[in-house]
Amino acid sequence: MIKEFSLEEGRILAGRFTVTQFLGGGTEGEVYKVVEAHTNKERAIKLFYPHKNPGFKVSARYAKKLDKLRNSPLVLDYLSHEVLIIRREKVACLVSEFIQGEILGDFVYKQRGKKLGIFPAIHLLYTIVKGVESIHWHGEYHGDLHLDNIIIRRFGLEFDLSIIDFHHWGDSKKENREEDLVKAIRIFYDILGGAQKYNSLPKSIKYIICGLKRSLILSRFRTATDLRTHLETMDWSDAI
Template sequence: MKNKTSFNFEKGRIVSSKYEIINKLGQGWEGEVYLVKEIDTHIERAAKFFYPERNPKNKTVKAYAKKLHKLRACNSLIKYIAKDTLEINDEVITYLLSDFVEGYTFDTYINSWHPEGMPFYQALHLFYSVVKALEEIHINKEWHGDVHSDNIIIQKSSLSYDLKLVDVFHLAHGEKGSIQQDVYDLCYLLYDSIGGKLNYKSQPKIVKDICCGLKKTLIKKKFRNATQIRVFLENSTWE
């Protein structure tokens, strides 16, 4: 398993004599996420398996689990359930289990329904839901650390959006995130949802007031956390 870049667990594999691999959900710098089924109950879970080289002495897993536990009251976060291990080629692999949430990723939703960008009014509604979800974390003086379109699951869309944030506390090459970086990522998310550079010039003032041309110095002057963005949205004219 040394320096291996992928586990490549096959469908039907039994893990720790407790779970059956259903399919792979995603892969990142820290490890891989699989949909698994609990053998005794047939309940589906999401299992994140950490690459050993990204988890020295279980430090990454412990920090990840503790942060999810601290933020357990945040409805926007998928709930942490348990930690377990398995052995591959004499190497212990640690994985975390959490609730499995069905829905579209933000990216899939945009590409499927609005491949050329969302109408700004609809984009603002979706953005507002993401901002409120992230605000729960910021109120607890914590940050998500990896806010992007693949880490947002849209469960329901109508006049408002029900969504969940996944993969909290991502450690990019050992670097911690920050609340301010979450804010930058939020602005990039809105920018991408309306179609990016191609459509940005034609956007109304409210969109440009939030995105600030993606200039971090301007964004930082206006917004230091998700609450400030929410208040701005609630007190601005959407036109």
């Protein structure tokens, strides 16, 4: 049983992808940067551990979810689902675009005070909430939103973000949508400096974070649309 792929650089997958870098690994599998033969395009390949992916159900579900979300603005572009042979085992993998950017957590950590200012933070939350709203509108959810599952490509007047690493949970879609919303607010709290800075935040910002109380958040913002509308119309003059 394969518990670790540990693919070396230069290895060829599916007869056409050359491994160039290990990008990350979790309990479900490993992600590699690869270069596609003939086109020289960089891609990301997520390989699923076979014992965590019986009948390729997990990987196929993930692929279908990404395919369904192909018109959602923040969702990484899915390319294909493949089955490879690694050490004589069938291994499913997902090929997607390679996102040239920086993990949001690393990006924030490099900023002065390891946090973002209030205006950029509101702006970033707004971008994330619009992306989440679109995912929910398509009848899906992310399932594991946090600072390390968002890649930031450009940080200017507009942000260019991508959300990666979707998950499937057995619970109801409504619960998962609510969880996405709570997690988006958690990201907002984190990029503003977390527990250390929370007390000194202006009222209009604390109104959104609700002290991270799930029930309070969900009574104030029932859906991502509620939160988006609030962000569009809120008075945050106390935050300047």
